[in-house]
Amino acid sequence: MTLLQGWGGQRRVECDERHPETAREVARSLSPQGSVARGLGRSYGDQALNEGRRVLTCTRLDRYLGFDEATGTLRCEAGVSLAQLIADFAPRGFFPAITPGTKFVTVGGCIANDVHGKAHHAQGTFATCVDALRLLVADGRVVTASPSCSGPPSGAWA
Numbered sequence: 001m002t003l004l005q006g007w008g009g010q011r012r013v014e015c016d017e018r019h020p021e022t023a024r025e026v027a028r029s030l031s032p033q034g035s036v037a038r039g040l041g042r043s044y045g046d047q048a049l050n051e052g053r054r055v056l057t058c059t060r061l062d063r064y065l066g067f068d069e070a071t072g073t074l075r076c077e078a079g080v081s082l083a084q085l086i087a088d089f090a091p092r093g094f095f096p097a098i099t100p101g102t103k104f105v106t107v108g109g110c111i112a113n114d115v116h117g118k119a120h121h122a123q124g125t126f127a128t129c130v131d132a133l134r135l136l137v138a139d140g141r142v143v144t145a146s147p148s149c150s151g152p153p154s155g156a157w158a
């Protein structure tokens with residue numbers, strides 16, 4: 001068990017924390033009692049905690065899967081941090097379109113909380129720069145979600 005807390009520090013609770021390195025490991029790590037994903041733990045609330053139960057910390061899922069220099073479109077795993085993205089892509093002239101007040105957050109955490117930056121009123125939230133995502137849901141299915149994708153979920157991790 002590992003003692004974990006949210007950034008607000010309201011509660012510290014023992015969790016069965018795992019650090020999967022691949023999508024397959026994530027699938028194998030799902031607990032029948034329920035699992036909670038966690039990024040860099042920068043949420044002020046307790047949504048990335050699961051007292052006495054499984055927490056899947058996704059920071060080792062930090063690979064880039066593809067980048068289109070013409071459009072600035074990146075495919076990556078959910079554990080990539082904005083700090084990592086900025087370090088790697090700012091020198092090439094690219095910066096995340098929406099960033100919260102800290103770069104020590106993961107792409108997965110930004111999507112799950114749909115974070116906003118200082119230009120929230122003009123540019124919207126993180127979702128506005130997400131074309132699509134693949135999500136492993138609790139029963140083991142992999143759902144592909146995008147504004148144009150309304151069909152039934154299907155598939156497994158490639």
Ligand SMILES: Cc1cc2nc3c(=O)[nH]c(=O)nc-3n(C[C@H](O)[C@H](O)[C@H](O)COP(=O)(O)OP(=O)(O)OC[C@H]3O[C@@H](n4cnc5c(N)ncnc54)[C@H](O)[C@@H]3O)c2cc1C
Pocket residue numbers: 007036037038039040041042043044047048058078079099100101102104105106107108109110112113114115116117118
């Ligand atoms: C100094 C500071 C400044 C901040 N400024 C802002 C701001 O300006 N605007 C703003 O909107 N927020 C802000 N935040 C909040 C922060 O941006 C969000 O809480 C963000 O979601 C944290 O990302 P994380 O990777 O740490 O996720 P965590 O806190 O670890 O998790 C957040 C949520 O994402 C889910 N999650 C994480 N990874 C995955 C995954 N791989 N798959 C599925 N679900 C996942 C978790 O289950 C949880 O529900 C700030 C936080 C701090 C500490």
